[in-house]
Amino acid sequence: AQTVTQSQPEMSVQEAETVTLSCTYDTSESNYYLFWYKQPPSRQMILVIRQEAYKQQNATENRFSVNFQKAAKSFSLKISDSQLGDTAMYFCAYEDRDDKIIFGKGTRLHILP
Amino acid sequence: DAGVIQSPRHEVTEMGQEVTLRCKPISGHNSLFWYRQTMMRGLELLIYFNNNVPIDDSGMPEDRFSAKMPNASFSTLKIQPSEPRDSAVYFCASSVGLAGGYSYNEQFFGPGTRLTVL
Numbered sequence: 368a369q370t371v372t373q374s375q376p377e378m379s380v381q382e383a384e385t386v387t388l389s390c391t392y393d394t395s396e397s398n399y400y401l402f403w404y405k406q407p408p409s410r411q412m413i414l415v416i417r418q419e420a421y422k423q424q425n426a427t428e429n430r431f432s433v434n435f436q437k438a439a440k441s442f443s444l445k446i447s448d449s450q451l452g453d454t455a456m457y458f459c460a461y462e463d464r465d466d467k468i469i470f471g472k473g474t475r476l477h478i479l480p
Numbered sequence: 481d482a483g484v485i486q487s488p489r490h491e492v493t494e495m496g497q498e499v500t501l502r503c504k505p506i507s508g509h510n511s512l513f514w515y516r517q518t519m520m521r522g523l524e525l526l527i528y529f530n531n532n533v534p535i536d537d538s539g540m541p542e543d544r545f546s547a548k549m550p551n552a553s554f555s556t557l558k559i560q561p562s563e564p565r566d567s568a569v570y571f572c573a574s575s576v577g578l579a580g581g582y583s584y585n586e587q588f589f590g591p592g593t594r595l596t597v598l
Contacts, residue, residue: 400584410569412589419584458523466511466578467536468587470523 369394371461373471380449381479387434388444388474390459397421400462401435403444406473407455415457418442446476454478482506484590486572492596498560501593504553505574513587514547514557515571523571529555530578562597569594 370393380386392401403415418426418435425433430450434443446453459471485504493499505512513528527537529549537547544563549555559566569592575585 410592410594412571412573414586417584417586462584465536466528466575466585467525468513469525472522 369396369461369463369469371459371469371471373459373474375474376472377475377477379477379479382449382451384449385445385447386449386476388446388457388459388476390442390444390471392440392442392459392461394440394461394463396463399464401433401442402460402462402468403431403433404458404460404470405453405455406458407452412458416444449478451478451480484572484574484588486570486590486593488593489591490594490596492598493562494598495563496561497597498558499562499566499595499597501557501559501570501572501595503555503557503572503590505555505572506588507553508576509574509588510552510577511575511585511587512549512555513573513575514555515573515589517569517571517592518567526557535578559595562595564597567595567597 372391399420401418405413405415416426416428416431425435430447432445456473456475458473460468462468487502511530514526517523526539527547532549547557571592573587573589575587579585
């Protein structure tokens with residue numbers, strides 16, 4: 368069965384700094400999708416960025432980028448120039464060929480002023 | 481455009497009572513997913529539908545849970561009887577359809593229903 372592991376339950380960083388959230392996953396599939404979701408205090412789940420496993424190029428969305436290491440089954444999220452609004456829970460997630468999403472337990476990120 | 485709509489936003493009930501959570505997917509979306517979020521287990525997929533038909537209910541915790549999708553614009557998740565361990569946030573999400581294999585359709589999440597069973 369596929370699993371997603373986030374080893375950092377909580378992190379804090381000063382505003383404007385760069386922070387990296389870690390994620391590893393396990394699968395026997397060759398093609399799949401990986402995501403990072405943001406859940407602010409409002410509870411809304413917001414898709415931050417996605418990566419297609421068959422694409423070698425790392426995805427980027429403005430200040431958010433990923434480091435996708437397929438062989439190592441690692442998928443980290445880098446937030447550059449962090450802002451107070453980035454404070455949230457961040458979930459790493461994996462989607463299989465059956466459209467089922469498996470989420471990690473999350474990393475609570477605090478951006479400090 | 482209206483996103484996924486869930487009601488109620490908050491529900492407090494007593495153990496043994498029946499609870500019904502409701503979801504209206506985004507118009508034109510053909511797939512609907514129910515998730516549960518707890519501190520202990522995180523976010524888990526309970527069941528999902530495609531074209532109103534349940535595709536996979538392997539995540540439904542036990543027979544006290546049931547889900548229906550009578551039409552393309554409405555789904556319910558029912559718990560009967562409810563127990564304190566059912567307390568959680570329940571999310572509904574929808575997508576344009578099941579992509580499978582080498583394509584992807586984004587799932588859009590509703591705001592969630594916070595359920596408290598006393």
